[in-house]
Amino acid sequence: MTSLRVEDAAREVYGVGHPLINRYVDILQSTGVEWGLIGPREADRLWDRHILNSAALSQLIELDRTVADVGSGAGLPGIPLALLRPDIHMTLLEPLLRRFTFLTETVETLGMTSRVEVVRSRAEDHHQTYQVVVARALAPLDRLIGWCNPLRAEGGVILALKGKSAADEVVSAGRQLEAAQLKAEVLSAQVHPDAEPATVVRISDA
Numbered sequence: 001m002t003s004l005r006v007e008d009a010a011r012e013v014y015g016v017g018h019p020l021i022n023r024y025v026d027i028l029q030s031t032g033v034e035w036g037l038i039g040p041r042e043a044d045r046l047w048d049r050h051i052l053n054s055a056a057l058s059q060l061i062e063l064d065r066t067v068a069d070v071g072s073g074a075g076l077p078g079i080p081l082a083l084l085r086p087d088i089h090m091t092l093l094e095p096l097l098r099r100f101t102f103l104t105e106t107v108e109t110l111g112m113t114s115r116v117e118v119v120r121s122r123a124e125d126h127h128q129t130y131q132v133v134v135a136r137a138l139a140p141l142d143r144l145i146g147w148c149n150p151l152r153a154e155g156g157v158i159l160a161l162k163g164k165s166a167a168d169e170v171v172s173a174g175r176q177l178e179a180a181q182l183k184a185e186v187l188s189a190q191v192h193p194d195a196e197p198a199t200v201v202r203i204s205d206a
Contacts, residue, residue, distance in 0.1 A: 054080040056189040056198035123147040141169035158203040
């Protein structure tokens with residue numbers, strides 16, 4: 001898919017919010033790369049591999065949810081989701097100071113402080129719960145469950161963006177899922193016909 005088609009798809013997906021997501025991409029390509037949060041080779045592939053991939057989670061999140069992005073890093077998937085879905089309240093959870101500072105400054109620059117909170121903490125040290133917990137490229141599923149499930153409110157879900165090994169990770173995490181009385185489904189989510197489908201593991205009560 002050409003970069004032009006990808007950007008056109010993002011323009012359709014974000015509508016009136018496109019200027020803000022475009023500004024975020026500019027920040028990632030400049031400050032994000034300079035601070036080492038985004039690899040230089042990723043700078044030209046942000047729209048398809050990162051923005052639209054993150055936005056695909058929107059289809060799996062109900063209206064007016066509280067959402068935590070665990071190990072948010074450069075703000076993926078939390079910031080693209082929050083820009084697409086003004087109905088959700090997003091918490092970006094990040095323990096490392098440089099990333100926390102980047103997230104705080106970016107949220108302020110984008111004018112999102114009223115509905116996006118940045119918290120410097122490890123998941124295991126954070127004691128608030130959320131209706132939806134999201135994570136992207138954070139850890140294998142067996143470890144992810146240990147970090148994210150305590151943050152999941154009663155009846156809530158964990159949405160983990162994964163790659164081709166998602167089904168194998170679900171099998172490997174069988175013991176952790178059973179112990180926590182959870183079930184895992186591997187789903188495909190696509191935010192636009194011209195966007196690559198995202199592989200998502202949805203974890204909920206068994």
